[in-house]
Amino acid sequence: MKVLLVRGNPRKTGVCERLADIFVDGLIAGGADVFDFDTTTAKISHCKGCLTCNFGEVGRCVIGDDMLEACDYLSSADALICVSPVYFYAMSSQMKMFFDRCFPFVRGYSYNADLQRNENSLSFKKIGKKFLTISVASGRLSSSFSSMSHTYKTIAQALGFDYCADIKRGESVYFSGLGDDSVRVGKVLSAFRKAGETFAKTGNIESELVDQMEMELAPNDEIFSKRAKVFWELSKHQKVGERETADLKAELRKLAKKMQNSIAKNYPEKTFSIKYSFIDMRESFFVSIDSQKYKIEKNVEQSSADVEIRLTSTLFYDIIANLRDISSAIKSKKLTYVGDSYLFSLFADSIK
Numbered sequence: 001m002k003v004l005l006v007r008g009n010p011r012k013t014g015v016c017e018r019l020a021d022i023f024v025d026g027l028i029a030g031g032a033d034v035f036d037f038d039t040t041t042a043k044i045s046h047c048k049g050c051l052t053c054n055f056g057e058v059g060r061c062v063i064g065d066d067m068l069e070a071c072d073y074l075s076s077a078d079a080l081i082c083v084s085p086v087y088f089y090a091m092s093s094q095m096k097m098f099f100d101r102c103f104p105f106v107r108g109y110s111y112n113a114d115l116q117r118n119e120n121s122l123s124f125k126k127i128g129k130k131f132l133t134i135s136v137a138s139g140r141l142s143s144s145f146s147s148m149s150h151t152y153k154t155i156a157q158a159l160g161f162d163y164c165a166d167i168k169r170g171e172s173v174y175f176s177g178l179g180d181d182s183v184r185v186g187k188v189l190s191a192f193r194k195a196g197e198t199f200a201k202t203g204n205i206e207s208e209l210v211d212q213m214e215m216e217l218a219p220n221d222e223i224f225s226k227r228a229k230v231f232w233e234l235s236k237h238q239k240v241g242e243r244e245t246a247d248l249k250a251e252l253r254k255l256a257k258k259m260q261n262s263i264a265k266n267y268p269e270k271t272f273s274i275k276y277s278f279i280d281m282r283e284s285f286f287v288s289i290d291s292q293k294y295k296i297e298k299n300v301e302q303s304s305a306d307v308e309i310r311l312t313s314t315l316f317y318d319i320i321a322n323l324r325d326i327s328s329a330i331k332s333k334k335l336t337y338v339g340d341s342y343l344f345s346l347f348a349d350s351i352k
Helices: 015-029 067-076 093-100 142-158 183-202 207-213 221-236 240-266 313-320 326-331 341-351
Strands: 002-007 033-038 079-085 106-112 117-122 130-136 162-169 272-278 283-289 294-298 307-311 336-339
Touching (some): 002 015, 015 033, 015 079, 015 183, 015 326, 079 093, 162 183, 162 207, 240 283, 240 294, 240 313, 240 341, 272 313, 307 341
Parallel strands (some): 002 079, 079 130, 272 307
Antiparallel strands (some): 106 117, 272 283
């Protein structure tokens, strides 16, 4: 299956990014060919409404930016997947701009006598594409998604898409340090990976799996309100990052202990050093390990380490929880490393 996945989330440390990453891992595991298109980092201009794309045999936008490649891929793709936060009860402006620039695919109108209505004449190389959307909101109100869902449904009808699933993920505050270690959150994240793999293999997602992805995390509105209030208070006082740092150090300690056993067995006289750079937090940890002890220091100025591993904190947590695998993270360049390959393999093995 050939899939265009479009990201419309400006914030790269939030739930949208994490769910998209996990879903893409599932797609790749299921054998899909994925073009991962980020509207917030790509060079995209607003539609000018000039109608130049209506000239000639095949519509093509006169603006020579990154949308040309995305549209070329979309034309022959089997499926389109859109991931966007809910911003004031609608898709993000970046996602809206993506759809505005899809106008070259519309080539006027035709009358469908069977349905007794006008329809768009379309210039896709492959028609009847599968369409799937993932929308993320912080609250629990079902009405938060109403406008967005209606817009997506209208777009699907206008472009002849087979709308397979409208996935609505609320309660995003539970995916922070407040509840990231909960069993229910873990089930939701696992469901997103499984859904990606299932969609790649079958072109659909069963309703039971959608229900699991949309599972409510709070037992009722009152408890959700209390926990959400704590989240916003911590954010206001910038203490969420402090919690994340503490959690990271705890996980790094667990890894260091596992790696220490292998070092003691194979290199009893050698000391290794690892630098973990968490690019979303702009922080790093320097870990030195030998057969007898290990030491973890935060933001230490070191000239070099035997290996430096660069990734986001959310990716690190997902790898630790076996929600994402290291090989796919390297392939997608979400995780990079330089230095000693043996030490990196030791890191990878300690996670299993």
